[in-house]
Amino acid sequence: MPSYTAPTKDIQYVLHDVLNISNSEVPGYADLDREFTEAILDAAGQLASEVIAPLNTVGDTEGCTFENGVITTPTGFKAAFEQVKEGGWPGLDLPEEYGGQGLPYLISTAVGELFSGANQAFTMYQGLTHGAASAILVHGTEDQKATYLPKMTSCDWTGTMNLTEPHCGTDLGLMRTKAEPQDDGSYKISGQKIFISAGDHDMSENVIHLVLGKIVGGPEGIKGVSLFIVPKFLVNEDGSLGARNGVSVGSIEEKMGIHGNSTCVMNYDEATGYLLGDMHKGMRAMFTMMNEARLGVGMQGLAQAEAAYQNAVIYAKDRLQGRAVTGAENPEGPADPLIVHPDIRRNLMDQKSFIEGARAFMLWGAQLIDAGHKGGDTAAEGLVSLMTPVLKGFLTDKGYEATVNAQQVYGGHGYIEEWGMSQFTRDARIAMIYEGANGVQALDLVGRKLAQDGGKHVMAFFDMVKTFCKENGDGDMAEFVDPLKAASKDLQGAGMYFMQNGMKNPNAALSGSYDFMHLFGYVCLGLMWGRMAKTSLTALANGTDDPEFHKNKLITARYYMARSLPMTGTLLKRIESGADPVMALAAEAF
Amino acid sequence: MPSYTAPTKDIQYVLHDVLNISNSEVPGYADLDREFTEAILDAAGQLASEVIAPLNTVGDTEGCTFENGVITTPTGFKAAFEQVKEGGWPGLDLPEEYGGQGLPYLISTAVGELFSGANQAFTMYQGLTHGAASAILVHGTEDQKATYLPKMTSCDWTGTMNLTEPHCGTDLGLMRTKAEPQDDGSYKISGQKIFISAGDHDMSENVIHLVLGKIVGGPEGIKGVSLFIVPKFLVNEDGSLGARNGVSVGSIEEKMGIHGNSTCVMNYDEATGYLLGDMHKGMRAMFTMMNEARLGVGMQGLAQAEAAYQNAVIYAKDRLQGRAVTGAENPEGPADPLIVHPDIRRNLMDQKSFIEGARAFMLWGAQLIDAGHKGGDTAAEGLVSLMTPVLKGFLTDKGYEATVNAQQVYGGHGYIEEWGMSQFTRDARIAMIYEGANGVQALDLVGRKLAQDGGKHVMAFFDMVKTFCKENGDGDMAEFVDPLKAASKDLQGAGMYFMQNGMKNPNAALSGSYDFMHLFGYVCLGLMWGRMAKTSLTALANGTDDPEFHKNKLITARYYMARSLPMTGTLLKRIESGADPVMALAAEAF
Structure with missing residues (x-):
């Protein structure tokens, strides 16, 4: 169990x-x-x-x-x-x-x-x-x-x-x-x-x-x-x-x-x-409490991913299968634990870097909700309103994906109900659907939230990322900020594409809405990882008493920047392909 | 049902x-x-x-x-x-x-x-x-x-x-x-x-x-x-x-x-x-019949995707929900069918372009197996042996993804067993695991198949793609061949990265093995769509009696080229990030 x-x-x-x-x-x-x-x-x-x-x-x-x-x-x-x-x-x-x-x-x-x-x-x-x-x-x-x-x-x-x-x-x-x-x-x-x-x-x-x-x-x-x-x-x-x-x-x-x-x-x-x-x-x-409710569902995506990840890690450390390609790491045993294998690590790091980035994003979102409701901070309220479909759609999509990956670590045992890994994926699946299916979240983001209040919330978001990059772009932070800058540029490019084409043809924007929701999500988690990198670099510089924890944060941040964030390039290309590929086929030809 | x-x-x-x-x-x-x-x-x-x-x-x-x-x-x-x-x-x-x-x-x-x-x-x-x-x-x-x-x-x-x-x-x-x-x-x-x-x-x-x-x-x-x-x-x-x-x-x-x-x-x-x-x-x-068995499992991925897609299309045409953003398409009815919505089409086109490309890939693979076994064509046998992990791993991963997408079209009804969409995903899930889990397929591809017979099969594959692009790069085919060329270049770049780094550090290659399997898969389906585009352009030029069928093939080919194939860029970046992001974290820090 x-x-x-x-x-x-x-x-x-x-x-x-x-x-x-x-x-x-x-x-x-x-x-x-x-x-x-x-x-x-x-x-x-x-x-x-x-x-x-x-x-x-x-x-x-x-x-x-x-x-x-x-x-x-x-x-x-x-x-x-x-x-x-x-x-x-x-x-x-x-x-x-x-x-x-x-x-x-x-x-x-x-x-x-x-x-x-x-x-x-x-x-x-x-x-x-x-x-x-x-x-x-x-x-x-x-x-x-x-x-x-x-x-x-x-x-x-x-x-x-x-x-x-x-x-x-x-x-x-x-x-x-x-x-x-x-x-x-x-x-x-x-x-x-x-x-x-x-x-x-x-x-x-x-x-x-x-x-x-x-x-x-x-x-x-x-x-x-x-x-x-x-x-x-x-x-x-x-x-x-x-x-x-x-x-x-x-x-x-x-x-x-x-x-x-x-x-x-x-x-x-x-x-x-x-x-x-x-x-x-x-x-x-x-829908008064919609931001909270949707953030709460995004949280479920993260939560199932965390639970599944924990069990995948236990299994990967415990299960002996094969030998490390660079030489046995458990030479006394009949085989090495799964976790020596690069592809198992790639899988676990995908989960881990998503989960920790998502947790920071979610808690930041909750802070903004409090700032809006309790503190009357309308900028915070506007920002979290903009990001709500991303918190819901991206965290549940990627959370589900993480549970599927965790299940995969178990091989055949992941498919057997006895081990419980199947349940994580089956339970996580609903969060992509309820409280507004993720396609509806994407529509809300691109069709409504981007233009809300004259587009000022999305401009504020871009400014915030830009300011972060500007203030932290040098020295030890450069390796984290450079990829974030590139991803943010892709996001702005997508926004620009929508502005230039969406008015003439709404389908040009809506065809890329799902990609945009994900692109936004990648950038948000990239920003979170940038902030966490800064936090942990500062902690290390100040002589923290838990240096391993902070070093591991930096390792995970590097993974996210190197291996997850480049997805924004593909998403931008999809968005810029516009309405034609999506809308050209007659309904009866499907 | x-x-x-x-x-x-x-x-x-x-x-x-x-x-x-x-x-x-x-x-x-x-x-x-x-x-x-x-x-x-x-x-x-x-x-x-x-x-x-x-x-x-x-x-x-x-x-x-x-x-x-x-x-x-x-x-x-x-x-x-x-x-x-x-x-x-x-x-x-x-x-x-x-x-x-x-x-x-x-x-x-x-x-x-x-x-x-x-x-x-x-x-x-x-x-x-x-x-x-x-x-x-x-x-x-x-x-x-x-x-x-x-x-x-x-x-x-x-x-x-x-x-x-x-x-x-x-x-x-x-x-x-x-x-x-x-x-x-x-x-x-x-x-x-x-x-x-x-x-x-x-x-x-x-x-x-x-x-x-x-x-x-x-x-x-x-x-x-x-x-x-x-x-x-x-x-x-x-x-x-x-x-x-x-x-x-x-x-x-x-x-x-x-x-x-x-x-x-x-x-x-x-x-x-x-x-x-x-x-x-x-x-x-x-494992004598391994190529057949693994192709057979890849086929299951495609088959479940096809079945799920068919039902998603039926639902998308039948279910009335919302109005087309460009004006009602079913003005007499209470709402328009789902299929008018760009994001529903994006979802269905993802499935359709995968399924048809995968089917061509699978049947081509089967032809190569026959050519090897029955015809003694060692080049064909070597080529299909190289592509077998791709046929198994890529088609089952993407096939599963397609069933999840088909389920999503149904919204809440997709989560209820009554409609059967959940079963497609639950059944499709096993194909990613059995007959060698997909991570093992990726290991087989990068750790064994690439270098098999001195790397001659992968060189033959590259040559084949290059020749196709060269012979068909002009006129009406240019729009299909240009993206294929770019994707193929990414694949070759990844192969180059493995050659230059894998000998010194096998983890540098194996950390990107899963990405490479997918990258290879995208290029194979791109090649198939290139061939299908050529086939259908020729049929139209020759005055086929079913022009709609061939025009729809071209539309679907364009979709694949514009919206799926750009994934190769991201995959190459992941691969080129090498071993460090994947291997740096100590096992106990997971």
Whole structure:
């Protein structure tokens, strides 16, 4: 069975050495000193590796069962969920007035990586609850907040997000779920929703569904969509649970992975719902926390990659097979460990350099979100809004790729479920799809975010990279900055191509949108590796007491610069080939 | 449920328009005129789409069961297997004297794609039998051939290949299976083998295991390995089945995919075995048909990609979601089909241009194998031997990637088992692992094949590409040849880098081996697209009666040249970064 060890040291490095968070001006960050975050990460890490991770295989093997209208989660989930609740983890960054800890989003992101890496399917129950609670927090009336948030903060009640219907996912304007206004101000909700993660289960007293639907008689299409709170059990005035609402599980889906999470078809049959936020502004309400939600999914890509990588490393050091081409390294043994072989190292270094770069990118993104929300820093908010599709799309694509590579280290054993490597890839696969499929992320990036606010966020990003390169281009940093400069030039070249061609022909830009999302991602991780190289060079120059750690950071930075970053050249060429290759074939000729 | 349509027209195009096989000098090819191959492909295609493909989901869902020592294949497999046998398909390219059809390997490869695309797990039962029969054909005594080949040619008896043991896969020198010589010339085989595809099942009267083991007292390591025939039921003098042999199934493996195939742990307990080929030359005997076997696995990568692509196209044309950015294309409907969106097309064109290029590459490889085996063309044999790791490694890597992309077209529906898209990826995943994991293919290519026969095969390959470019670099062909030239230059640059650095430091070459395998693959597909472009330009100039088909080939060729081939630049940069980035990190720092 695979194991999981919390990468606490690396997270601490990013938080304190690279991002220097406790010196940041973001409200609440001053308290985040090294000891404080270490205590949190250690406690979360212990729960993750000792309680949550051992249930990962169980969850995959047993899955959820749906019998007589009741969903049962896999053995051990309920007890573990109680432990998570007791530790107060679900409310880590929710307001203290509702029972949360009021910590920054940054900290819940760091902790989220540990829980997701240990067991994605399990962690989604609290993740969805957090998303629903966040929407109520922003858009709810005082009454709604008082009714739902304390119970959701503790995860006594869990939450869901209901968007997709059988015939529409991305294009929610097509939705058919109806809401009929009632005299008492509530609505009767009817319709069917599919792919509802954590839709129902046996770990909470109540399930609070956030449901998108159209108020009868409202505008057509997406402009007529509103968001409703639909509790599984209606809540009495005194907060106790009342009658069962008209919402039921139709079935649970058989999926490729995340078997431990109950993905439901939900049927609403004149269920009582309460409008959340403004009428016909449901999309806005649902997507208020979009940056966080999408960064959270990007985090899942990284988290699965980390978990898979750890196990690939264990196997590569343990499994004896063949001899090093430069001479036996384990001459007393029957063969050398796999890790002596260059191609195994190439594979592991690909994973490692992605993971550590992605972690820095993700935590930086979380810091920007805090700076925007808590600190009112509109530049930070604009920047993270620009990078959100990259955080989601690139980290989940490359995270999935990393899990496939980790599986490959095991050879045939990677294909057998017994070893658990297949589960990492099957679980990681969903993150490329949900919360906006990655093609939609690319469309969001190129079709919307680039031009947002007159393009000022992307210009700010370019300036930031340019400034970094200018200030650090000499001496020991040159070997890291030169490749970053080249990659950044490719990214700017792509932006230029879009500017010059996208207006005349939108397809010229959109044909290269996916390449651009990746190109952006490579540059972001390149910038992170540049910052980490600078951090570690400085630490070494200042006589750190852990020189090996920092030297290894430099080695990994060099790998990323030499072997990953050159991808930007190919991506630029693809982008500059424009619309014709993509659009020329008639639909019927496919 | 997914559907499957045999891509007969495209195969015919490659066989006749591109490769012009009936004018080839390879023995047996003169009979392969267009009508003849079409009749075969039509018959095989009908069986594939109507009988074999509908069992693909069944096989995945039910899997094989192992109860009371008996393995039961999924519902319908047995009846379908009878139909395959009745059609004489398993013996298509086996000798007529044993009941086969004596057709070229090329034809069985073309047919193999159809069967594998329809149902990989099912088709493996005959595939493994074919592999075992081929080894007996080359290395068996007349007696062994007479005893086993007629029954294996018909698939009344199926075959297996037993290499892997729990502690060794790639490094077979470590194997522990023992063979004790008996007075009658037979051996007693004892040991455990794992990952034995089609190891036992209910579709054949007997299972003929080819087992690698060490004769007691023989040389250490790989030089002491011999190959044995170990039938499940011993065969009497008159050919009837005798006593049950000492071989049994320990368990069947729970796998990520190919559930319809029984992957067994096989226990040999003093089982009677018969030496096949020379004593201590077991590896050679097992790997005699290696080029075919590896090309066959490359074919599986392509076949799964084709099947997944077909279904992705159906969905992309059917599913209405969003509007074309250039204006509604289905204004009467609620939304436009997915296929109007540039990123969906980019995804589908990636798949299509890979599949068609890969098919040409594969069939060309099969032609070279026939030219070597049947025609004694040593240059052809050397060339295909060089390209075999590319055919296996590149086609399975990119084939898998294509299935993941096809799944992505379905959004959330791609993650639900109901739609079948997940199965394509789960089944395709194994081809990157078995028959030599792709990292081992890369090692074979760079560590062995490049330098084979003084490097003459790789020089011949370079010459061939150069000649093609020189002869076709002008006029309408320039747009196709220019990118091919650039890619070929990158490949030669990589070869040069290995020559200049690999002798001093083998790690400098092996660190880039995987990149080189892909670089080689891109150039091979580029060459194929160059040839197809030339073929279709000529057909159009000559007034073909199917101009649309050829114009679409040119469009797809342009896509490949513009958007896939530029990858060679990045791969060369990775290779030229050498050993340091890959080897610098101490093993304990991973």
